[in-house]
Amino acid sequence: MTAVEAAPVGAPSAPDRRRVPALGNTDPALRAAWHPVLRLADLGDEPVAVRLLGEAWVVARLDGEVVVLADRCPHRLAPLSAGSVDRTGETDVLRCGYHGWCFDGGGTCTTIPALGPDARLPPRSAATTPAAVATHLGLVWVAPDAPRTPLPPDPLADDDRAAFLAGDLPTITCRAGAGLLVDNFLDMAHFPYVHAATIGTDEDPVVDPPVVEREGDAAMVVRSSHRFPNREDPEVVAGRRPLLQTRHVTYRYTAPFACSLRIDYEEAGGSNVITFFVQPVDDETCTIHTSVARDDIDHDPGRLAAAVAFEEGVVAEDLALQSAFVELALPLDLTAEVHTRADRVTVELRRILADLVGA
Ligand code: FES
Numbered sequence: 304m305t306a307v308e309a310a311p312v313g314a315p316s317a318p319d320r321r322r323v324p325a326l327g328n329t330d331p332a333l334r335a336a337w338h339p340v341l342r343l344a345d346l347g348d349e350p351v352a353v354r355l356l357g358e359a360w361v362v363a364r365l366d367g368e369v370v371v372l373a374d375r376c377p378h379r380l381a382p383l384s385a386g387s388v389d390r391t392g393e394t395d396v397l398r399c400g401y402h403g404w405c406f407d408g409g410g411t412c413t414t415i416p417a418l419g420p421d422a423r424l425p426p427r428s429a430a431t432t433p434a435a436v437a438t439h440l441g442l443v444w445v446a447p448d449a450p451r452t453p454l455p456p457d458p459l460a461d462d463d464r465a466a467f468l469a470g471d472l473p474t475i476t477c478r479a480g481a482g483l484l485v486d487n488f489l490d491m492a493h494f495p496y497v498h499a500a501t502i503g504t505d506e507d508p509v510v511d512p513p514v515v516e517r518e519g520d521a522a523m524v525v526r527s528s529h530r531f532p533n534r535e536d537p538e539v540v541a542g543r544r545p546l547l548q549t550r551h552v553t554y555r556y557t558a559p560f561a562c563s564l565r566i567d568y569e570e571a572g573g574s575n576v577i578t579f580f581v582q583p584v585d586d587e588t589c590t591i592h593t594s595v596a597r598d599d600i601d602h603d604p605g606r607l608a609a610a611v612a613f614e615e616g617v618v619a620e621d622l623a624l625q626s627a628f629v630e631l632a633l634p635l636d637l638t639a640e641v642h643t644r645a646d647r648v649t650v651e652l653r654r655i656l657a658d659l660v661g662a
């Protein structure tokens with residue numbers, strides 16, 4: 304006998320015993336994708352520390368440009384976010400708070416004060432940069448490695464933007480799995496149970512099969528229309544429109560963790576657009592960037608505030624369950640869970656993510 308025991312006859316062969324692939328928040332494959340890291344409105348004059356995929360980055364505005372560097376000075380590894388932006392020179396630089404090394408937006412070290420003004424700077428003095436940075440839909444997006452996914456589309460691209468009033472929910476950071484959060488956002492069968500007190504009150508538990516269209520390797524659009532009792536329509540209350548109305552629902556998903564939901568009300572008119580962008584912070588934590596845009600509230604800030612507060616309540620209902628999941632990774636092996644024909648959309652989500660991470 305050798306030290307390694309032979310598998311008994313009839314035991315599963317090696318491929319059947321492989322680890323079940325599941326997508327955790329810090330899977331290395333997620334580095335080659337776009338992720339939101341900060342709301343632009345939260346970036347002022349000072350550098351801001353953010354975390355993505357378990358790594359620390361610093362976001363700053365230099366000469367009007369948003370720049371992102373690893374939050375680790377190459378000298379003694381101090382966090383650059385503890386430094387400051389020096390705007391006194393010809394170009395803005397990010398100055399480390401420890402020994403004053405300065406970095407431009409490309410990460411190049413421009414000054415090492417301890418060496419004097421004419422010193423030759425060591426080649427390894429540059430700060431690490433991500434492969435790509437973008438500002439898009441009011442957020443700073445980072446791809447640590449060259450992105451294999453597109454930035455998510457603007458859900459109002461085809462609209463008269465001036466007709467909409469938009470507002471952000473407060474940024475939420477909580478214990479959660481990024482894949483699970485997106486799975487939950489795209490899932491239409493949970494409304495009567497998770498949201499019994501809000502959007503699920505009158506919801507029919509039977510899910511009409513939606514139309515699912517893949518858009519390339521990393522995105523899909525999901526459309527469905529259904530009848531619902533529109534109790535909020537003042538014309539219903541006044542008896543001028545029927546209670547049962549039609550709404551058209553469009554979900555747009557872009558891998559790995561970006562979604563929007565658009566609801567168009569046929570009889571009452573008006574559209575409600577919700578964005579839901581998840582930042583995988585570390586193995587157990589996510590930050591959720593979400594916003595609401597409405598064109599049926601007469602540009603009334605009070606009604607927008609009410610819509611934002613309502614959506615906050617809906618998200619809180621979701622997070623109460625999502626934070627309680629013991630295992631936060633999203634299973635990508637389709638045999639690990641039980642799927643029914645009501646789960647068409649969330650099965651497609653798993654396929655897209657499995658392709659992305661090469662599972
Ligand atoms: Fe940043 Fe020394 S640690 S300058």
Ligand code: CO
Binds near residue numbers: 497
């Ligand atoms: Co929900």
